[in-house]
Amino acid sequence: MEYLYLFIIFLLLVIVGILLYFLLQYNKQRVAFEKEKDLFDTKIKYLQLENLESRLDPHLFKNILNSIQSHAYQTYYALDKMAGVLDYILYDSQRKLVTLKEEHEFALRLIDINKIKLNPLFRLDVRSNIGEVEALYAEDLVAPLICVELIENAFKHADLTGNDAFITILFKLKNGQFDLVVSNKKSSKGSLRKERGGYGLSALRERLHLIYGPYYKLEKSEDEQVHSMHLKINLYDFKAKMYTLR
């Protein structure tokens, strides 16, 4: 009988022992699982962060890319125009006289090149007012590169970053009279004297005088704010004189 009790007690002990063992095992496993889960969570967070970072960076790049692309385009654009300008200077300006049309197109290209240094919102008004019936537009009557100096000067002396700065350029051909008006807002500071330069305008005047004699006028008008140059050439009379001299 006693053995039976002992056996039962033993059996109970064994069962408890086994249960305890399993309990301990289970606990161990649980801790391991939790550990793993934590690790996993942190990994996910890390991955998310990484993902965000990798998305953030290219966006920044995209902006920069935009700028560069823009600049690259501008450069391409300017180079393209420059090619045209070079063509004109290399080949056409060797001729004694060119058509007003060629000179006009050249000047427009020159202005386009100059645009690169401008804020895109800059007040630049370029207008061409060529009468429909002006036959002189397509005749060789204009000395090449005659418009350059005035336009270059405007870009040189205009206060390009000022709030109310502007440049206006008007080409006009009416009744055989060619007008080029270039006005710009003056920079508030007096111009710095540079070692080279200051030669252009007087050279232009001399050239005009030699070619057009009494048929041209180069007027300068100026007040505190605006500097304006007005070149008038009476192509009609000039042409008449050329033919009588021939």
Added chain:
Amino acid sequence: MSKYRNSLLYVSIIGGCTALIYWVVTQGSKLEVNTKAVVSENTAWENFLQTLIHNLESPLALLLAQIVTIVLVARVFGWICKKIGQPSVIGEIIAGIALGPSLVGTYFPEFSAVMFPTQSLGNLSFLSQIGLILFMFVIGMELDLKILKNKAHDAVLISHASIVIPFALGMALAYYIFESFAPDGVDFLSFGLFLGISMSITAFPVLARIVQERGLQKTRIGTIVITCAAADDITAWCLLAGVIAIVQAGSFVSSLYIIALAFIYVIVMLKLVRPFLARIAKYQGNSKLLSKGTVAIFLLTLIISAYCTEVIGIHALFGAFMTGAIMPDNMKFRTIFIEKVEDVAVVLFLPLFFVYTGLRTEIGLLNEPYLWKITGLIILVATVGKFVGSAITAKFVGINWRDSLTIGALMNTRGLMELIVLNIGFDLGVMTGEVFAMMVIMALATTFMTGPLLDLIAKIFGPLGDEPQHKGVVIGKYQVFLFFEHKLSLAPLMKLANAFTGKSSVDTRITAMHMIDSQELNSFNTQDYEEEIFEAVQEQATEMDQEVQTYYKVSNDIESDVVGMVHQETCDLLLIEMGYSIYRGSVLGNILGFTTRIINPDVLLNKVTGREKLFENSWFNARTQQIMNRTKVPLGILINKDFQKLEHVFLPIFSKGDLKLLPYAQKMIRNNDVQVSILDATGELENHTEFKEHIRLIEQYKPNHIRIVSNKVVSKEFIEEFDLMLITLDSWKKLIETRSIWLNHAPSMLLMQSL
């Protein structure tokens, strides 16, 4: 059920009553015992035709048809004259002569016989007399007696001299031609006096109009001439009254009775009626509208006065003129009244008078060279008397040659006043048909030569009037012109102009143009009107802190002047507000639209020459269309849908042409900090790198001010956010044609027509 209740009621009432009527008729026809059918032998169709012809020949129908013909023909001739730079009155007079026996009567006698049968002339005559009475009333009102009181004894002197000299020359001429041309039984005094008076007439309305059209009204010479003409008018009409009295009475002595009566009449008008009218006006003075009662009193005064003068024997027109002249001085009051009466009198009745005159003028009577020589002589005497007479006097009182000659040329204008006098003379029997025809030709010739004479004087002595105050030709500036018809459209247009120019006036300039048709305005209120317009513009300018130039003109042909002005100045943008076509959109309108175009022959001309399609569905009124067709500068047409502020602009791009709008958007961003949303509807931007790059560049320099959206569908919520839609005219037309629904929700639009 209630939906059908009304219909049911309707059907049952109509049906029930029809049944009742049918029953009564069937029962009633049984009552007929001895009736004979009133049936003619003709068929129903012939019956109908007969009635129609009968109706056509009834006096009222004929009169109405005559009025329609006359008004239309007069307008066409008037328009032609306007086009060649003559006052339209000349065209209307010529229209009258053309419709008369001189042209239509000779070449289309059948038409003439149907349209203007002799028995119908009586009606026409009465109607035109009524018209003249109204017209003279207006002329009287347009005279500002205060001008005469305050200003220039010189003017009165010139004016009187310019009456007396031609009068004397006219008498001399009468002596020369009395034997061969005076009608039988007319004494020399009557004949001579009439010839004299008809030489010394000046047409105040025509002269005032010429002065306005040439922009002289504010110059010294303009004032002098107007004053002279006013004094001339009064003096001549008084003289005429005297002359009529003498002719009616037969001798000078017996005319004294009439003249005495006339004096009493004038005194009664001045001392009794004038204060009475003034008092009524005072009580009415506050409100802008006149009550019907007041109008009735004034019109009755007019008619009673005309009646009195007619009875006294100095012609009803004098009474009408007198009533006009004694109307209350209150400017507003006169203006309102002039507006009330003038349109009917001038547009409807005056052409009747011209045609009536024309019908009596038989140029055919002058069938010998000798008669034409006499006509020439008459013209010569008339011109010398008036032109040289007034010019010499003007020079004598110390006006320089140029202005003196101008005064002479202007005073030589006889116009329709002369016709009125001639008709009176013809009615009195002082003139024969021949002399009448000669004198009508003289009136035409002297009026016609005024314009060319002025041009000639201007050519010899330099431009007339004071030097125009041109504030320097602003070559090189970016110029925006805006043309407004209504003061209401001034503010939105100014706002737009400001967006394109910015505040700086150093390199930009805004000019606000307002023009008014010379026929819409009478000399009486011109100045007030101009000041009002100028003030409105300045008010806006101050509000916006922007410098604005004003340009105001009384114009003969507004569209041409607008286009001419923008072409003459180097204009970079012209802004106008869209005028809607009245007939827009309806089927009837598309057909009827054609009829309104007859009233404006310019449009018709374009259609004939093929510049416009004949039945083109025009969304614009004639003026907008004209300006659109003719202008060669970029044009912006504003469709105003409660345009208040300009902050957010929508710019849809459908085609390559729309890319031209970018520079305007750029200006708006720069000048007004406007935000621009560009809708790339068809992917056009992708194909034009240059523009895309430009937009990108702007975005970099000024972030948050420009963006590209590419919604395929424009939703109501999206479009309603914007203040303005900037679109090219072509794209807009396409949108309209495809009936884009979102246009209904679109904001105000600026349609750009750039070239």
